[in-house]
Amino acid sequence: MAVGLPFVQATMPPTEPVSNIVSGALLSAINLPIFGVGMPFFSVLPQNATNTPSEDFFAKFSQNSTTSEIGWAIAEIESNFLQVKNPISTAEGVFQITEATWEENCEGEQNEENNIKCGLQMIDDDELWRWQESSDKWLPLLSTSTRAYARKILILNSCVLYVRSRLALPPIRTPADLTPNIPACEKCAVLFSYKNGSHIAVVEQIFPGGMWVSETNWRHGQYTERFVAFDDPAFRGFYKYIPLAKR
Numbered sequence: 001m002a003v004g005l006p007f008v009q010a011t012m013p014p015t016e017p018v019s020n021i022v023s024g025a026l027l028s029a030i031n032l033p034i035f036g037v038g039m040p041f042f043s044v045l046p047q048n049a050t051n052t053p054s055e056d057f058f059a060k061f062s063q064n065s066t067t068s069e070i071g072w073a074i075a076e077i078e079s080n081f082l083q084v085k086n087p088i089s090t091a092e093g094v095f096q097i098t099e100a101t102w103e104e105n106c107e108g109e110q111n112e113e114n115n116i117k118c119g120l121q122m123i124d125d126d127e128l129w130r131w132q133e134s135s136d137k138w139l140p141l142l143s144t145s146t147r148a149y150a151r152k153i154l155i156l157n158s159c160v161l162y163v164r165s166r167l168a169l170p171p172i173r174t175p176a177d178l179t180p181n182i183p184a185c186e187k188c189a190v191l192f193s194y195k196n197g198s199h200i201a202v203v204e205q206i207f208p209g210g211m212w213v214s215e216t217n218w219r220h221g222q223y224t225e226r227f228v229a230f231d232d233p234a235f236r237g238f239y240k241y242i243p244l245a246k247r
Protein backbone atom coordinates (compact mmCIF):
# COMPACT_ATOMS: atom_id res chain seq x y z
CA MET A 1 0.00 0.00 0.00
CA ALA A 2 1.20 3.50 -0.70
CA VAL A 3 2.93 5.36 2.08
CA GLY A 4 0.55 7.59 4.02
CA LEU A 5 0.82 11.34 3.83
CA PRO A 6 1.43 13.43 6.97
CA PHE A 7 -1.60 14.37 9.04
CA VAL A 8 -3.05 17.46 7.39
CA GLN A 9 -6.35 19.27 7.44
CA ALA A 10 -8.40 18.36 4.38
CA THR A 11 -8.61 21.23 1.92
CA MET A 12 -9.70 21.85 -1.63
CA PRO A 13 -8.30 19.20 -3.99
CA PRO A 14 -5.21 20.47 -5.81
CA THR A 15 -5.72 21.13 -9.49
CA GLU A 16 -2.19 20.60 -10.77
CA PRO A 17 -2.05 17.72 -13.31
CA VAL A 18 -0.15 14.68 -12.08
CA SER A 19 -0.04 11.50 -14.18
CA ASN A 20 1.91 8.55 -12.80
CA ILE A 21 0.69 5.01 -12.32
CA VAL A 22 0.87 3.71 -8.74
CA SER A 23 2.81 0.52 -8.19
CA GLY A 24 2.28 -1.91 -5.31
CA ALA A 25 -0.12 -4.56 -4.11
CA LEU A 26 -3.09 -2.24 -3.65
CA LEU A 27 -3.77 -1.81 -7.36
CA SER A 28 -1.99 -4.87 -8.74
CA ALA A 29 -4.94 -7.28 -8.89
CA ILE A 30 -8.06 -5.14 -9.14
CA ASN A 31 -10.97 -6.65 -11.07
CA LEU A 32 -13.86 -4.22 -10.98
CA PRO A 33 -17.12 -3.78 -12.86
CA ILE A 34 -17.23 -0.63 -14.96
CA PHE A 35 -20.56 0.65 -16.18
CA GLY A 36 -20.63 2.03 -19.72
CA VAL A 37 -23.04 3.19 -22.36
CA GLY A 38 -23.76 1.98 -25.86
CA MET A 39 -22.72 3.83 -28.99
CA PRO A 40 -25.60 6.01 -30.24
CA PHE A 41 -26.59 6.41 -33.89
CA PHE A 42 -23.99 8.57 -35.65
CA SER A 43 -24.08 10.69 -38.78
CA VAL A 44 -21.05 10.19 -41.02
CA LEU A 45 -19.03 13.28 -41.85
CA PRO A 46 -18.14 13.81 -45.52
CA GLN A 47 -14.35 13.77 -45.21
CA ASN A 48 -12.75 10.33 -45.11
CA ALA A 49 -16.11 8.83 -44.24
CA THR A 50 -15.27 5.39 -45.59
CA ASN A 51 -11.57 5.24 -44.70
CA THR A 52 -10.44 2.93 -41.90
CA PRO A 53 -7.05 3.94 -40.44
CA SER A 54 -4.47 1.15 -40.30
CA GLU A 55 -2.56 -0.05 -37.25
CA ASP A 56 0.56 1.51 -38.78
CA PHE A 57 -1.18 4.90 -38.86
CA PHE A 58 -2.09 4.56 -35.16
CA ALA A 59 1.46 3.53 -34.30
CA LYS A 60 2.79 6.61 -36.10
CA PHE A 61 1.18 8.96 -33.59
CA SER A 62 1.55 6.91 -30.39
CA GLN A 63 4.62 6.76 -28.20
CA ASN A 64 4.45 3.01 -27.56
CA SER A 65 2.61 -0.17 -28.49
CA THR A 66 0.39 0.01 -25.37
CA THR A 67 -1.00 3.37 -26.43
CA SER A 68 -1.54 2.08 -29.95
CA GLU A 69 -3.43 -0.99 -28.66
CA ILE A 70 -5.64 1.05 -26.32
CA GLY A 71 -6.30 3.65 -29.02
CA TRP A 72 -7.27 0.96 -31.53
CA ALA A 73 -9.78 -0.56 -29.08
CA ILE A 74 -11.32 2.80 -28.12
CA ALA A 75 -11.65 3.88 -31.77
CA GLU A 76 -13.36 0.63 -32.69
CA ILE A 77 -16.01 1.09 -29.97
CA GLU A 78 -16.42 4.85 -30.22
CA SER A 79 -16.74 5.21 -34.01
CA ASN A 80 -15.83 1.95 -35.75
CA PHE A 81 -12.85 3.91 -37.11
CA LEU A 82 -15.08 6.37 -39.00
CA GLN A 83 -14.99 10.16 -39.04
CA VAL A 84 -18.48 10.49 -37.56
CA LYS A 85 -20.44 13.07 -35.56
CA ASN A 86 -22.43 12.31 -32.44
CA PRO A 87 -26.04 13.55 -32.88
CA ILE A 88 -26.56 14.22 -29.16
CA SER A 89 -23.32 16.03 -28.30
CA THR A 90 -20.45 17.98 -29.89
CA ALA A 91 -18.27 14.85 -30.05
CA GLU A 92 -16.96 13.87 -33.47
CA GLY A 93 -14.25 11.97 -35.25
CA VAL A 94 -12.59 8.60 -34.78
CA PHE A 95 -12.07 9.25 -31.05
CA GLN A 96 -15.32 11.20 -30.53
CA ILE A 97 -13.61 14.30 -29.14
CA THR A 98 -15.94 17.08 -27.98
CA GLU A 99 -15.49 20.72 -28.95
CA ALA A 100 -14.46 21.69 -25.40
CA THR A 101 -11.87 18.92 -25.22
CA TRP A 102 -10.56 19.83 -28.67
CA GLU A 103 -10.07 23.47 -27.71
CA GLU A 104 -8.31 22.43 -24.50
CA ASN A 105 -6.03 19.68 -25.80
CA CYS A 106 -5.89 19.50 -29.60
CA GLU A 107 -4.45 21.53 -32.46
CA GLY A 108 -5.48 22.27 -36.02
CA GLU A 109 -8.63 21.44 -37.92
CA GLN A 110 -10.96 18.71 -36.66
CA ASN A 111 -10.12 16.13 -39.31
CA GLU A 112 -9.36 12.42 -39.19
CA GLU A 113 -5.59 12.72 -38.91
CA ASN A 114 -5.66 15.40 -36.21
CA ASN A 115 -8.42 13.58 -34.34
CA ILE A 116 -6.36 10.38 -34.16
CA LYS A 117 -3.19 12.29 -33.30
CA CYS A 118 -4.88 14.15 -30.44
CA GLY A 119 -6.74 11.10 -29.15
CA LEU A 120 -3.54 9.06 -28.95
CA GLN A 121 -1.73 11.93 -27.25
CA MET A 122 -4.41 12.06 -24.54
CA ILE A 123 -4.05 8.29 -24.08
CA ASP A 124 -0.28 8.74 -23.78
CA ASP A 125 -1.04 11.37 -21.10
CA ASP A 126 -3.09 8.80 -19.11
CA GLU A 127 -6.40 10.53 -19.82
CA LEU A 128 -8.40 7.33 -20.34
CA TRP A 129 -11.15 8.77 -18.14
CA ARG A 130 -12.34 10.69 -21.21
CA TRP A 131 -13.64 7.35 -22.59
CA GLN A 132 -14.69 5.85 -19.25
CA GLU A 133 -18.39 5.58 -20.19
CA SER A 134 -17.60 3.13 -22.97
CA SER A 135 -14.79 1.33 -21.12
CA ASP A 136 -16.90 -1.75 -20.40
CA LYS A 137 -16.85 -2.33 -24.17
CA TRP A 138 -13.26 -1.46 -25.13
CA LEU A 139 -11.48 -2.96 -22.11
CA PRO A 140 -12.35 -6.57 -23.15
CA LEU A 141 -10.69 -5.93 -26.52
CA LEU A 142 -7.29 -5.44 -24.90
CA SER A 143 -4.65 -8.03 -24.08
CA THR A 144 -4.49 -9.15 -20.45
CA SER A 145 -1.53 -6.98 -19.46
CA THR A 146 -2.77 -3.89 -21.31
CA ARG A 147 -6.25 -4.30 -19.84
CA ALA A 148 -4.79 -4.43 -16.31
CA TYR A 149 -2.78 -1.28 -17.02
CA ALA A 150 -5.81 0.54 -18.44
CA ARG A 151 -7.95 -0.41 -15.44
CA LYS A 152 -5.35 1.02 -13.08
CA ILE A 153 -5.27 4.30 -15.00
CA LEU A 154 -9.07 4.51 -14.94
CA ILE A 155 -9.11 3.88 -11.18
CA LEU A 156 -6.43 6.47 -10.50
CA ASN A 157 -8.55 9.03 -12.34
CA SER A 158 -11.89 8.16 -10.72
CA CYS A 159 -12.63 8.26 -7.00
CA VAL A 160 -15.82 6.26 -7.65
CA LEU A 161 -14.01 3.42 -9.41
CA TYR A 162 -11.46 3.22 -6.60
CA VAL A 163 -14.12 2.98 -3.90
CA ARG A 164 -16.03 0.44 -6.00
CA SER A 165 -12.88 -1.68 -6.18
CA ARG A 166 -12.86 -1.79 -2.36
CA LEU A 167 -16.53 -1.58 -1.36
CA ALA A 168 -19.99 -2.29 -2.75
CA LEU A 169 -21.60 0.71 -4.47
CA PRO A 170 -24.79 1.13 -6.49
CA PRO A 171 -24.48 2.32 -10.11
CA ILE A 172 -23.79 6.07 -9.88
CA ARG A 173 -22.24 8.73 -12.08
CA THR A 174 -20.85 10.95 -9.30
CA PRO A 175 -20.61 10.80 -5.48
CA ALA A 176 -23.25 13.54 -5.38
CA ASP A 177 -25.78 10.81 -6.26
CA LEU A 178 -25.27 9.25 -2.80
CA THR A 179 -26.81 10.37 0.50
CA PRO A 180 -25.10 9.76 3.87
CA ASN A 181 -26.87 6.86 5.59
CA ILE A 182 -24.68 5.51 8.40
CA PRO A 183 -22.79 6.71 11.52
CA ALA A 184 -19.01 6.92 11.55
CA CYS A 185 -17.49 3.58 10.60
CA GLU A 186 -14.27 2.03 9.32
CA LYS A 187 -14.10 0.31 5.92
CA CYS A 188 -17.09 2.29 4.67
CA ALA A 189 -17.31 5.23 2.27
CA VAL A 190 -17.08 8.89 3.19
CA LEU A 191 -18.63 11.63 1.06
CA PHE A 192 -17.29 15.12 0.37
CA SER A 193 -18.54 18.18 -1.48
CA TYR A 194 -16.01 20.64 -2.86
CA LYS A 195 -16.55 23.78 -4.90
CA ASN A 196 -15.26 22.00 -7.99
CA GLY A 197 -17.27 18.80 -7.49
CA SER A 198 -18.15 15.87 -5.26
CA HIS A 199 -15.70 13.24 -3.96
CA ILE A 200 -15.75 9.83 -2.26
CA ALA A 201 -13.08 7.95 -0.30
CA VAL A 202 -12.64 4.86 1.89
CA VAL A 203 -12.43 5.27 5.68
CA GLU A 204 -9.43 3.26 6.84
CA GLN A 205 -9.44 4.24 10.51
CA ILE A 206 -11.44 6.44 12.90
CA PHE A 207 -9.60 8.72 15.35
CA PRO A 208 -10.81 11.20 17.96
CA GLY A 209 -11.76 14.24 15.95
CA GLY A 210 -11.30 12.75 12.50
CA MET A 211 -10.48 9.85 10.19
CA TRP A 212 -7.75 8.44 7.99
CA VAL A 213 -8.96 7.94 4.41
CA SER A 214 -7.60 6.46 1.19
CA GLU A 215 -8.69 7.66 -2.23
CA THR A 216 -7.81 8.33 -5.84
CA ASN A 217 -8.12 11.52 -7.87
CA TRP A 218 -8.25 13.88 -4.88
CA ARG A 219 -4.98 14.92 -6.40
CA HIS A 220 -5.47 14.48 -10.12
CA GLY A 221 -4.51 10.98 -11.26
CA GLN A 222 -2.97 9.96 -7.92
CA TYR A 223 -3.58 7.55 -5.04
CA THR A 224 -3.40 9.38 -1.69
CA GLU A 225 -4.02 8.86 2.00
CA ARG A 226 -4.75 11.69 4.43
CA PHE A 227 -6.33 12.69 7.75
CA VAL A 228 -9.67 14.49 7.56
CA ALA A 229 -11.19 16.25 10.57
CA PHE A 230 -14.88 15.72 11.31
CA ASP A 231 -15.39 19.48 11.20
CA ASP A 232 -13.89 19.79 7.71
CA PRO A 233 -16.34 21.96 5.72
CA ALA A 234 -16.24 19.55 2.75
CA PHE A 235 -17.26 16.51 4.83
CA ARG A 236 -20.85 15.36 4.06
CA GLY A 237 -21.13 12.08 5.96
CA PHE A 238 -20.64 8.33 5.76
CA TYR A 239 -22.18 5.88 3.33
CA LYS A 240 -22.64 2.11 3.16
CA TYR A 241 -24.46 0.32 0.36
CA ILE A 242 -27.43 -1.67 1.67
CA PRO A 243 -29.06 -3.91 -0.96
CA LEU A 244 -32.84 -3.61 -1.21
CA ALA A 245 -33.29 -7.20 -0.04
CA LYS A 246 -31.65 -6.36 3.30
CA ARG A 247 -33.52 -3.12 3.97
